[in-house]
Amino acid sequence: MDLHTANGSTLLQNIDQWRELCEPMPTGISPATSSDKFKSPVQFHAIASIHFLSEESASRKGSTLKVAARYLKTPGIISLGGGLPSPEYFPIEKVRVDVSQPAGHQATANGSLATIEASKGDVRNGRGLYDLEVALNYGQAVGSAQLLRFVTEHTEIVHSPLYSDWQCCLTSGTTYAWDATLRMLCQRGDYILMEEYTFSSAQETALPQGLQIAPVPMDDDGLLPERLDEILCSWDVQARGARKPHVLYMVPTGQNPTGRTQPAARRRAIYAVAQRHDLCIIEDEPYYFLQMPTTTTGAEQESSSSELPSHESFLQSLIPSYLSLDVDGRVLRLDSFSKVLAPGLRVGWIVGAERLVERFTRGCETSNQNPSGVSQIIIYKLLDEQWGHAGYLDWLMQLQQSYRRRRDGMLQACDKYLPREIASWDAPVAGMFHWIRVDWTKHPAVKAGKTPEEIEEAVFHAAVDAGVLVCRGSWFRAGGASIGDNPLFFRTTFAAAGADAISQAISRLGQALRAEYQLDSSV
Amino acid sequence: MDLHTANGSTLLQNIDQWRELCEPMPTGISPATSSDKFKSPVQFHAIASIHFLSEESASRKGSTLKVAARYLKTPGIISLGGGLPSPEYFPIEKVRVDVSQPAGHQATANGSLATIEASKGDVRNGRGLYDLEVALNYGQAVGSAQLLRFVTEHTEIVHSPLYSDWQCCLTSGTTYAWDATLRMLCQRGDYILMEEYTFSSAQETALPQGLQIAPVPMDDDGLLPERLDEILCSWDVQARGARKPHVLYMVPTGQNPTGRTQPAARRRAIYAVAQRHDLCIIEDEPYYFLQMPTTTTGAEQESSSSELPSHESFLQSLIPSYLSLDVDGRVLRLDSFSKVLAPGLRVGWIVGAERLVERFTRGCETSNQNPSGVSQIIIYKLLDEQWGHAGYLDWLMQLQQSYRRRRDGMLQACDKYLPREIASWDAPVAGMFHWIRVDWTKHPAVKAGKTPEEIEEAVFHAAVDAGVLVCRGSWFRAGGASIGDNPLFFRTTFAAAGADAISQAISRLGQALRAEYQLDSSV
Incomplete structure (x- = not known):
């Protein structure tokens, strides 16, 4: 050798x-x-x-x-x-x-x-x-x-x-x-x-x-x-x-x-x-x-x-x-x-x-x-x-x-439960995080002057009220930059919860998004 | 209660x-x-x-x-x-x-x-x-x-x-x-x-x-x-x-x-x-x-x-x-x-x-x-x-x-082996360290102009050569102060070695001190 x-x-x-x-x-x-x-x-x-x-x-x-x-x-x-x-x-x-x-x-x-x-x-x-x-x-x-x-x-x-x-x-x-x-x-x-x-x-x-x-x-x-x-x-x-x-x-x-x-x-x-x-x-x-x-x-x-x-x-x-x-x-x-x-x-x-x-x-x-x-x-x-x-x-x-x-399993649940009109994502090829993009420009409160930060906060609390904890994208903005023209993001992990819990959690997130965005709630 | x-x-x-x-x-x-x-x-x-x-x-x-x-x-x-x-x-x-x-x-x-x-x-x-x-x-x-x-x-x-x-x-x-x-x-x-x-x-x-x-x-x-x-x-x-x-x-x-x-x-x-x-x-x-x-x-x-x-x-x-x-x-x-x-x-x-x-x-x-x-x-x-x-x-x-x-055991060994003419100590009432005071003014090289630091170094190396490692007091001087008028000190520990080894080590330290100070080496 x-x-x-x-x-x-x-x-x-x-x-x-x-x-x-x-x-x-x-x-x-x-x-x-x-x-x-x-x-x-x-x-x-x-x-x-x-x-x-x-x-x-x-x-x-x-x-x-x-x-x-x-x-x-x-x-x-x-x-x-x-x-x-x-x-x-x-x-x-x-x-x-x-x-x-x-x-x-x-x-x-x-x-x-x-x-x-x-x-x-x-x-x-x-x-x-x-x-x-x-x-x-x-x-x-x-x-x-x-x-x-x-x-x-x-x-x-x-x-x-x-x-x-x-x-x-x-x-x-x-x-x-x-x-x-x-x-x-x-x-x-x-x-x-x-x-x-x-x-x-x-x-x-x-x-x-x-x-x-x-x-x-x-x-x-x-x-x-x-x-x-x-x-x-x-x-x-x-x-x-x-x-x-x-x-x-x-x-x-x-x-x-x-x-x-x-x-x-x-x-x-x-x-x-x-x-x-x-x-x-x-x-x-x-x-x-x-x-x-x-x-x-x-x-x-x-x-x-x-x-x-x-x-x-x-x-x-x-x-x-x-x-x-x-x-x-x-x-x-x-x-x-x-x-x-x-x-x-x-x-x-x-x-x-x-x-x-x-x-x-x-x-x-x-x-x-x-x-x-x-x-x-x-x-x-x-x-x-x-x-x-x-x-x-x-x-x-x-x-x-x-x-x-x-x-x-996480991706299948997202396919099944999240409203594609406002939510999108790429399949992660490594790690334990799934990063979900949400279009704040389509939120009904935008016309009333709500900022992306306020919409992000509303979605976050709607999700908590629906029984799922996710992380707000703005928490991860380097240097404290505002969201600006960027979409909203929510970080979810597939590391901590089991398959059934992930599916249920994403279903709840879907409900929360639909309610917040006043979308049709039938899946 | x-x-x-x-x-x-x-x-x-x-x-x-x-x-x-x-x-x-x-x-x-x-x-x-x-x-x-x-x-x-x-x-x-x-x-x-x-x-x-x-x-x-x-x-x-x-x-x-x-x-x-x-x-x-x-x-x-x-x-x-x-x-x-x-x-x-x-x-x-x-x-x-x-x-x-x-x-x-x-x-x-x-x-x-x-x-x-x-x-x-x-x-x-x-x-x-x-x-x-x-x-x-x-x-x-x-x-x-x-x-x-x-x-x-x-x-x-x-x-x-x-x-x-x-x-x-x-x-x-x-x-x-x-x-x-x-x-x-x-x-x-x-x-x-x-x-x-x-x-x-x-x-x-x-x-x-x-x-x-x-x-x-x-x-x-x-x-x-x-x-x-x-x-x-x-x-x-x-x-x-x-x-x-x-x-x-x-x-x-x-x-x-x-x-x-x-x-x-x-x-x-x-x-x-x-x-x-x-x-x-x-x-x-x-x-x-x-x-x-x-x-x-x-x-x-x-x-x-x-x-x-x-x-x-x-x-x-x-x-x-x-x-x-x-x-x-x-x-x-x-x-x-x-x-x-x-x-x-x-x-x-x-x-x-x-x-x-x-x-x-x-x-x-x-x-x-x-x-x-x-x-x-x-x-x-x-x-x-x-x-x-x-x-x-x-x-x-x-x-x-x-x-x-x-x-x-350490104190008994010191009593037995160390030359009292130049070495003294107090019994520690806590911890794992015994601090031995050595009079540098009695060292034969003082007249030739050797500094306390040089004498400390000589004693340290004599001890190593005799087969015992101790710590030099000057290593512990806060703020890098020189020894000045203070005596020399050597830190020894009774934590690491067993009773017999401690006794032997102190005996070696005694030999080293006697040799360095040109004292009578019969114990």
């Missing part, structure tokens, strides 16, 4: 050989580690590093006590240095977790479930590379070496970065990662670029930091590169009272709130604009693996859901990430287990150029430290020891199919 | 009746909650709220989507609003944890261990108030209602705050809580007040935020109130280029690094100075429960370790916290499970005036969100369901005794 020419699938098939090429796993408490220990040796490309660090991040020094920890390598040394509690006082001796198996994986004595377990003495007793003595103690900000290895390998398998000095750092979720990223890259008064409809919480993270939002118009394929270029070319420092923006935040796949997914060509065009204007691209990709073909007929759906594609064709079917296109090291990818395992674990990771990830990691050391050790060891045991990389891909494919069925 | 006149012990004994007076536990996914639901109804006192919020914190608005969640209370409503994944897709079905029992608690079939467990359907099936469907999904920034109840009650039992509108918010550890507290209270350019020897990481959190450190001299009882008053009375805004400080950070109990503990009278005196100058006191108290009597003889130690004191006398033995003295709402207490359960859980909490805790919680919503749900449910099951408040106090008392034995 020549790993020098390997792609993601080749690496996937040869993971054991790959690991043999790497340094042995450090199994002690809080060992220094990085993705370099686990990356394949094929990655050698130049990188034009980016240079926008905030005063806060640039001035950040390494931790004194962590620097002292390097003396721990002295053979035979006894440490009276770090105030790490002794594992013998941890009241948690053993954790056992019953976990699902991806479809097609061998059932166990426990039915369709498998049991993973971790005890205090596992490493000492040769029962594994990661145990509770390590997981329950203090750790490194970059995350445990064990889980870091998995996400590093996963990153290579899925994204095969084109430059060599990329790194991963575990995070306790993308909300934190985004907050820390802004503090790393921006100063009070700066503008950041966001999609014109953006994840409201991402905006709410930026505003109190004194940042301002420059919204970039979108079409059905997401953010428009020409409009991005225009905004940057015509940036007037005097008029704006701020330097030209250098951070572009996007959810490229199954965007929140619009559900839109940027095709590969769109991504390449946006990346070119980012190069032209030296932008740092933050790709927030919780829904990346929830990509799904456009609506299928009932028959196709039936047959396709019965078997999973090969890993190779699954990997090839994924739209290229910005990380995978990045030749300069200007992309910081925010990844998360929240939508594919469980959000309550509070574990995600970032991937990007070493220079950025190192600053990010230093920041974690005096803030969030590292994700919960219990969450980390459960995910490691599940993904690495129980499922393996191949099994994890099987899980993702299965999840993708589940979300596709839900999405299809 | 009259809860109006209850103290901590009374509440401890009547916890079930207390809970009956409270609102029922919300058991759904991510319910809005606060300590108010779980506090006893006895707390009604005025509070002079403090007023130093940073621009960032003051400008922070509530989350749009969390505000929308209030419509979820509408009976029969179906939510297509929040993008919460469906629990059926979480691959974790059941968690079982073998946990220690405090000494004296009934052994189980599993020997000295008990088993706690949580499954997805526990709430639905009437098997508990908190389950994996809730713990593994998104949660509230304030923490899960279930664990929040426990820490709220624990706060009343231990600290009985004197004013009514205090709140708790769970954190993912005190490092994060301190970072977020500084961002809430301070602006770039501000000074904060710290003990002259301070936890280096706490200082490293502040510096990149553009904050400066004003060190306050200490004596054997910790920070000196007169010197604090002096610094504030003589604060020269022009000369300092910064407004008068309004934040005082302290580790009052088992201070890191000095191991010193402020007696009650010292705390009252410092609190009075804080009132005079309108300071916000941040009390960082990870070692609060590791209070221990001064050295005992072998015989006393034997007898006292064989039985635990009553809960009432244990609670009465604890030095009053600043929280318990606070009549104004100017104290923010940072609490943590790291030193009493396990740091890898990454769970702590803050307690303080509602006005501050509310701002803190809003900040978490767009940053760290909430601690790991897996960590939360394990701690809840352990502390609330398995041990109860009384059992937790038993655990703490037992832990205190374990640390006392380690501390005593």
